[in-house]
Amino acid sequence: MGSSIRKAIELILTGDKELLNILATTARVSLTSSLIALLIGIPLGMLLGARRFPGRNALTVLNRTLMGMPPVVCGLLFYMLFSGVGPFRHLQLLFTVRLMIIAQVVLITPLVTCSMETFTADIALPLRETAKGLGFGPWKRFGLLVNECVYPIFSSYLLAFARAIAEVGAVSMVGGAIAWKTNVMTTAIMQYTNRGNFTLGIALGLILLTLSLLVNIVLSLMQRRLSR
Amino acid sequence: MKSSAFKKSYTGVTVLDMPAFEWCEGTVTAVIGANGSGKSTLAKVLAGIEAPDGRSRPLTGAAVGYLPQKSYAFRMSTERNIALNGSDTERMRELMAALKLDPVAKRKAKKLSGGETAKMALARILMGSYDLLILDEPTASMDMESTLAAEKLIRDCCSRTGCALVLITHSIRQAKRIADNVLFLRNGKLTEQGPAEKILSNPAKEETRRFLEFYGA
Incomplete structure (x- = not known):
């Protein structure tokens, strides 16, 4: 473990170009996919939690089912759709960062949606009764609901980012873990481990954890500032 | 009406x-x-x-204005909650003073006690004008004092x-x-x-009488 920590520090201090490339790809994939998942999942979760409409229960069940989708199944599905025999082969997205982001969005959005749906369902009825009783129109009610959801939005983002940065199954299948192109931290760890280079694997793991810790600290500080 | x-x-x-x-x-x-x-x-x-x-x-x-049994405290200060329903600052001061909400004016409404939340909600609805x-x-x-003020x-x-x-x-x-x-x-x-005087002291129906007796009217 000690040698892994030394190796991790050495890689960072020497500015290892491959490591920097892996870090940049990881950041791009994780931040973009978690942000897109947030933009889709928040309104969808709020809609499912706050409104009653035909098909709502079916959508909720579908979303909860998708939450449990194994990443490799998601990866396989996208591989089949975008590979040389798939219906979307002409888009030429297989083994690109773009498809890795799309696959992660599909994996993460149900988590964000469910988190928002659960929170919104708890507050929607008393909030609606109170706001409607005060004579507020639908837009003001919506504004108040969004204001109530600030903390859950932060929590959902943390959840989405954590899932995105730690995910390996889908990104390795659709990205192919190509060095200097689609290799992210998790796929790189897998590669080094498969080659028997445990020290470098653990070093990358430590860097991944540190990166996740830093993002969590920044978001938690922002959340705390908002609560003042 | x-x-x-x-x-x-x-x-x-x-x-x-x-x-x-x-x-x-x-x-x-x-x-x-x-x-x-x-x-x-x-x-x-x-x-x-x-x-x-x-x-x-x-x-x-x-x-029509309506104050539900369990009124919701929005994620903002007590005074901002009250000001949501009107901008008449004089009226707001009057209501807050009458309900002794001044000490908690800047406090987050979600951190108020049950009684304070009820007072805040009453002040908020009374800021509006309704038919x-x-x-x-x-x-x-x-409590008793707040009830009488309310x-x-x-x-x-x-x-x-x-x-x-x-x-x-x-x-x-x-x-x-x-x-x-x-x-x-x-x-x-x-x-x-x-x-009220008639119904509460001399109700015509037996069920009303029993209800009033039970609740000690």
């Missing part, structure tokens, strides 16, 4: 069968009855929170704005203190109505 007759059912069971009714302006009408008698349903349907059977609203063209104002057990979680504000609001005020309450004593008229609901039906 007249509300038309309406019914409200849940899963085929009628929980409220209300005849057409005239709500007198500038008066307080207390609605009393046992649990499940339809008091809160009456409030929600009149306020437009829930649709009656047939979906045609019993009150049209009237500005019909419905308060569902507004003082249920308040009752004074309720009466003042009624005489100041001339609105018709509907007070859902379990407290017969409260109804005696501030109501002009009383409606007695039982099993979703309006069984007795009239001036």
